[in-house]
Amino acid sequence: MKNTRITYTNDIPDRESYHRLFETTGWNTKYGASAEELHTSIQQSWHLVSAFDADHLVGFGRTISDGIMHALIVDMIVLPEYQGRGIGGRILTDLLERCREHNIRDIQLFCARGKAGFYRRFGFVVRPDDAPGMQFDSQPA
Numbered sequence: 227m228k229n230t231r232i233t234y235t236n237d238i239p240d241r242e243s244y245h246r247l248f249e250t251t252g253w254n255t256k257y258g259a260s261a262e263e264l265h266t267s268i269q270q271s272w273h274l275v276s277a278f279d280a281d282h283l284v285g286f287g288r289t290i291s292d293g294i295m296h297a298l299i300v301d302m303i304v305l306p307e308y309q310g311r312g313i314g315g316r317i318l319t320d321l322l323e324r325c326r327e328h329n330i331r332d333i334q335l336f337c338a339r340g341k342a343g344f345y346r347r348f349g350f351v352v353r354p355d356d357a358p359g360m361q362f363d364s365q366p367a
């Protein structure tokens with residue numbers, strides 16, 4: 227485990243750094259987004275947090291929101307070799323803090339497989355079975 231100091235900013239990371247970080251998740255197999263598209267997507271965030279080891283982007287998270295009613299936390303990513311050091315928790319805490327400052331009524335996220343325990347630590351609960359989250363399926367069975 228590295229012992230270097232991590233710094234956190236609300237600045238948009240450069241497109242190549244973010245593209246590299248995003249590719250570590252495997253999500254882009256499904257999305258097929260270019261570095262340019264990813265960059266545009268994060269530019270349109272309501273709030274974001276970038277984590278750096280020196281000038282190396284090692285973590286990221288962002289919120290999409292109308293600023294009043296709804297917020298969706300997305301793209302929570304920490305480089306595999308930096309996971310388990312509190313970086314994801316620090317990013318999520320910052321994102322939630324901004325939502326609380328604005329009294330956002332409804333904060334949601336999509337949870338990746340195996341990550342529910344992480345989000346539970348920060349107050350998230352699974353939606354009830356009779357009021358689930360849903361997503362559009364362009365090719366339903």
Ligand SMILES: CC(C)(COP(=O)(O)OP(=O)(O)OC[C@H]1O[C@@H](n2cnc3c(N)ncnc32)[C@H](O)[C@@H]1OP(=O)(O)O)[C@@H](O)C(=O)NCCC(=O)NCCS
Nearest residue numbers: 302303304309310311312313314315337338340341343344
């Ligand atoms: C999910 C993710 C962002 C967590 O970041 P991280 O930096 O490893 O998390 P932290 O080290 O800040 O963990 C904070 C706490 O959550 C716990 N935790 C972390 N991952 C966990 C998991 N999968 N299940 C249960 N608890 C977990 C840690 O043990 C720690 O607990 P502590 O405060 O008691 O020590 C990171 O694993 C990641 O980037 N994964 C790949 C991308 C991904 O799946 N993102 C989630 C999209 S929904």
